[in-house]
Amino acid sequence: MRYNIIEEMKCPICGQEMKVERKDVSSDSRNGKKYDRTVFHCEKCDTWGNIEVPKDAS
Numbered sequence: 838m839r840y841n842i843i844e845e846m847k848c849p850i851c852g853q854e855m856k857v858e859r860k861d862v863s864s865d866s867r868n869g870k871k872y873d874r875t876v877f878h879c880e881k882c883d884t885w886g887n888i889e890v891p892k893d894a895s
C-alpha cells in the first residue's frame with residue numbers, strides 16, 4: 838500500500854509522533870491535478886500539518 842511512506846510524521850515543534858487525523862483528496866484548480874492529502878495532528882502541542890502527494894506519483 839503506497840500510503841505507508843507517509844503514515845508517520847514527527848512533530849516539528851515538540852518531536853512527538855503526529856497522528857493521522859484524516860485523509861482526503863484535493864485538487865489544484867490551476868492544472869486540475871489531484872492529490873492524496875494526509876492531515877496530521879500533534880495531540881501534545883496542537884500543531885497541524887498536511888502532506889499532499891500527486892495522484893500519479895507511485
Ligand SMILES: [Zn+2]
Pocket residue numbers: 848849850851852853879880881882883884
Ligand atoms: Zn507537537
